[in-house]
Amino acid sequence: MPDYLVLGAGPIGAATTTALLDSGKSVTIGTRSGTHLPGCNTVIVNAADPEALVRAAERHLGIIVCTNPRYDRWPADWPPLIESVISAAAHTGCRVVLMGNLYPYGDPLEARMCPTSPELTVEVKGKTRAEISRRLRTAASEHGFTATELRASDYFGPGAGSGAVIGTPFFRRLLSGRTCWTPGDPDAVHTWSYLPDIGASLAALAMSGDDISGQTFTGPSSGDASIRELVALCQSSSPVRRIPAPALRAAGYVSPLVRELCTVLHQHTSRYVLDDSELRTKIGVVPTPLDVALRETVTALTTG
Numbered sequence: 001m002p003d004y005l006v007l008g009a010g011p012i013g014a015a016t017t018t019a020l021l022d023s024g025k026s027v028t029i030g031t032r033s034g035t036h037l038p039g040c041n042t043v044i045v046n047a048a049d050p051e052a053l054v055r056a057a058e059r060h061l062g063i064i065v066c067t068n069p070r071y072d073r074w075p076a077d078w079p080p081l082i083e084s085v086i087s088a089a090a091h092t093g094c095r096v097v098l099m100g101n102l103y104p105y106g107d108p109l110e111a112r113m114c115p116t117s118p119e120l121t122v123e124v125k126g127k128t129r130a131e132i133s134r135r136l137r138t139a140a141s142e143h144g145f146t147a148t149e150l151r152a153s154d155y156f157g158p159g160a161g162s163g164a165v166i167g168t169p170f171f172r173r174l175l176s177g178r179t180c181w182t183p184g185d186p187d188a189v190h191t192w193s194y195l196p197d198i199g200a201s202l203a204a205l206a207m208s209g210d211d212i213s214g215q216t217f218t219g220p221s222s223g224d225a226s227i228r229e230l231v232a233l234c235q236s237s238s239p240v241r242r243i244p245a246p247a248l249r250a251a252g253y254v255s256p257l258v259r260e261l262c263t264v265l266h267q268h269t270s271r272y273v274l275d276d277s278e279l280r281t282k283i284g285v286v287p288t289p290l291d292v293a294l295r296e297t298v299t300a301l302t303t304g
Helices: 011-022 050-057 071-092 124-143 168-176 195-207 227-233 245-254 256-264 277-283 290-303
Strands: 004-007 027-031 041-044 062-065 095-101 147-152 180-182 190-194 216-218 223-225 240-242
Touching (some): 004 011, 062 071, 095 195, 147 195, 168 290, 180 227, 190 290, 195 277, 227 290
Parallel strands (some): 147 216, 180 240
Antiparallel strands (some): 190 223
């Protein structure tokens, strides 16, 4: 039976699977649709169905939660999903690694975020993420399974797709010299997480022999840079423009996803940076430097 059950086959699930396979581990991919990734077993499972998830998780060492409900449905969809994961871990003894984000910290007022930073969020998606984190930690303590969380920043890299702020469409515009649009301030400094490093970090947390239960890690960080600096590092002549606020608001009237994005624009309008030193020292993760990660992303797009 495979070692790890990875829930979700999107960019982060795929990156995590690659890292596990490269480490000699076997993997089951669990999705609603039965998406198959090379080298893995596949199971069709609704992660929010406790009985189905218990069956899927049996005889695995760990569950790595890389799935993510639709952006505008977090408050409704995340609580039952995390309760299902808790049930599966309690019944099977599986270790749980949760892919998180920085939303619980709210607006850090330009302070560098770390695992001990105060959770200042007043926004509904951030409150949801903070609550499911607390619930998972409490349940792990009560039921005796290991649970940990990785809170990364916005990701980029090969396979990032269109859902990322600087995903594939952004880099295609950058490489063709067309205008690169950003919802925030193109000069605001931001920490960036390289997609393969996120996968490697989640895999390392799942395989760690140390007592890390209940701990949260921030990272990985390839470095801090503004959008304009990223374009310059890629030696692109593309102009960088901010999407006008009225245009964002207008789009929000017809798009629930854009409407939710507007509630967390602080992440893109001021300095938004993290500290990954604990991830580096405790887990041994060494993130890819930003210039190297950008070069690998560009190479993948131009040769793929």
